[in-house]
Amino acid sequence: MHDIRFIRETPEAFDRALSRRGLSPLSSQILALDADRRARILAAETAQADQNKASKDVGAAKARGDDAEFERLRALVAEKKAEIARMQAEAAALDDQLRDLLMGIPNLPLDEVPDGADENANVEIRRWGTPRQMDFAPREHFDIPAMAGAMDFATAAKLSGSRFVVLKGAAIRLHRALAQFMLDTHISEHGLQEVWTPVLVKPEAMYGTNQLPKFAEDSYQTTNGWWLIPTSEVTLTNIAAGEILEETALPIRMTAHTQCFRSEAGSAGKDTTGMLRQHQFEKVEMVTLCTPETALAEHDRMTACAEAILQKLGLPYRTIVLCTGDMGFGAQKTHDLEVWLPGQKRYREISSVSTCGQFQARRMNGRYRPATGKPDFIATLNGSGLAVGRCLIAVLENGQQADGSVVLPPVLSSYMGGATHITADGRLGA
RNA sequence: GGAGAGGUGGCGGAGUGGUCGAUCGCGCCGGUCUCGAAAACCGGAGUGCCUGCAAGGGUACCGUGGGUUCGAAUCCCACCCUCUCCGCCA
Numbered sequence: 001m002h003d004i005r006f007i008r009e010t011p012e013a014f015d016r017a018l019s020r021r022g023l024s025p026l027s028s029q030i031l032a033l034d035a036d037r038r039a040r041i042l043a044a045e046t047a048q049a050d051q052n053k054a055s056k057d058v059g060a061a062k063a064r065g066d067d068a069e070f071e072r073l074r075a076l077v078a079e080k081k082a083e084i085a086r087m088q089a090e091a092a093a094l095d096d097q098l099r100d101l102l103m104g105i106p107n108l109p110l111d112e113v114p115d116g117a118d119e120n121a122n123v124e125i126r127r128w129g130t131p132r133q134m135d136f137a138p139r140e141h142f143d144i145p146a147m148a149g150a151m152d153f154a155t156a157a158k159l160s161g162s163r164f165v166v167l168k169g170a171a172i173r174l175h176r177a178l179a180q181f182m183l184d185t186h187i188s189e190h191g192l193q194e195v196w197t198p199v200l201v202k203p204e205a206m207y208g209t210n211q212l213p214k215f216a217e218d219s220y221q222t223t224n225g226w227w228l229i230p231t232s233e234v235t236l237t238n239i240a241a242g243e244i245l246e247e248t249a250l251p252i253r254m255t256a257h258t259q260c261f262r263s264e265a266g267s268a269g270k271d272t273t274g275m276l277r278q279h280q281f282e283k284v285e286m287v288t289l290c291t292p293e294t295a296l297a298e299h300d301r302m303t304a305c306a307e308a309i310l311q312k313l314g315l316p317y318r319t320i321v322l323c324t325g326d327m328g329f330g331a332q333k334t335h336d337l338e339v340w341l342p343g344q345k346r347y348r349e350i351s352s353v354s355t356c357g358q359f360q361a362r363r364m365n366g367r368y369r370p371a372t373g374k375p376d377f378i379a380t381l382n383g384s385g386l387a388v389g390r391c392l393i394a395v396l397e398n399g400q401q402a403d404g405s406v407v408l409p410p411v412l413s414s415y416m417g418g419a420t421h422i423t424a425d426g427r428l429g430a
Numbered sequence: 431g432g433a434g435a436g437g438u439g440g441c442g443g444a445g446u447g448g449u450c451g452a453u454c455g456c457g458c459c460g461g462u463c464u465c466g467a468a469a470a471c472c473g474g475a476g477u478g479c480c481u482g483c484a485a486g487g488g489u490a491c492c493g494u495g496g497g498u499u500c501g502a503a504u505c506c507c508a509c510c511c512u513c514u515c516c517g518c519c520a
Contacts, residue, residue, distance in 0.1 A: 041480050045489045052489085055501045059448045062500095070500090077500045095479090244440095244477085365478095375477080 116323030129316030145404030353383030
């Protein structure tokens with residue numbers, strides 16, 4: 001959510017930033033509403049002050065036994081009561097209106113973010129690794145012989161429908177190994193703190209990390225009102241909701257491995273084969289809570305944490321900066337990591353690392369106490385480190401051999417019972 | 431699920447209709463004392479919003495939402511959460 005003071009003080013800067021996102025100016029509408037709101041608050045509070053004063057006088061009159069004055073003041077207050085209630089309701093309504101309006105406006109891009117309308121304007125900032133030369137036609141993950149029977153979409157469709165998978169044998173062993181490997185690396189080498197969280201949350205949490213109110217159709221809600229998290233960014237970030245953290249406790253760098261649930265409402269027909277885009281998937285997420293001044297440095301640090309996973313797995317990737325038109329709702333700046341998928345012959349997103357500045361913290365009222373001065377909103381960052389299913393795909397496609405087997409990244413062998421490859425008929429081999 | 435107890439400021443814990451935003455203790459910050467520290471003593475300190483150049487003033491907040499009352503932390507209703515015991519259960 002945006003700081004109304006920032007909009008009041010620099011409406012042009014606000015509108016300019018919106019236009020970089022392809023949005024029309026909103027400051028005049030916001031400021032008109034804000035002015036109206038403040039006028040009503042002033043009126044309502046003044047009326048309330050009058051009532052409070054009269055109530056005190058009532059008490060004083062009674063105490064000294066002045067019955068006439070007592071009755072007179074009592075009647076006066078009773079008379080004003082409905083009017084005051086109405087004024088307060090009006091003020092509260094305008095307050096809510098302004099909040100709702102602000103809640104629906106995306107974050108503003110940082111100056112350094114490249115302008116652009118869509119993904120074509122994203123800027124590659126570095127590339128790591130070289131796609132392996134294959135002297136055969138590389139297959140997509142679901143066609144690799146080593147995965148035959150281990151990646152079962154038909155059974156999943158019977159159980160749940162499209163965009164689900166049943167994993168068996170080497171596929172799920174490798175999937176589990178990847179998640180463990182990511183967590184262990186983040187904990188022991190990157191200094192992140194592992195956290196386990198619920199995957200069912202209250203609506204407030206979804207508002208806090210801006211899934212609500214605009215993107216309700218992208219997530220699932222239970223019959224009693226809980227939401228299934230689309231990412232553990234929701235739970236990890238909302239840990240700070242309503243809190244005032246000590247500055248000395250920052251930064252707080254967390255990681256969690258959870259199930260994620262997405263309706264994929266807007267992606268009908270996109271990535272329908274294989275397990276690239278599922279309703280239910282696993283992700284190792286990273287979230288950092290820090291001071292606003294350190295957010296950009298933390299952003300680079302988090303990006304490096306995600307890149308380290310790909311490097312250790314030996315997977316070629318490129319890092320891009322999303323342009324203003326391609327960034328998510330809550331982001332000020334986003335790095336995407338795209339891993340090379342030989343089966344598709346292209347780079348595909350495997351991680352997205354964003355700094356949200358104080359945008360989410362303002363929504364969830366997450367603050368810290370600076371060494372001097374008043375509490376201020378923290379900065380929040382989130383990033384995948386990594387999407388486990390997509391990483392499984394990348395390992396399989398990049399490690400595939402002409403004979404249908406898959407050579408595994410050496411760093412995984414200790415997580416795979418010493419296996420170094422998956423044979424063409426789906427067994428682990430050393 | 432049943433029965434009971436309880437949710438007050440960083441923590442503990444008073445307060446059961448009126449100068450209570452709230453006694454007190456611990457912790458915290460500043461000062462005195464000291465070579466320095468501890469102890470002791472003195473002083474300070476919640477959060478949001480509105481208003482004001484500022485000093486300040488106003489308003490709201492005692493789990494949440496309603497209600498009663500001129501007036502609610504205090505009374506009533508509903509809900510949420512925590513704890514204890516019982517039942518059930520991975």
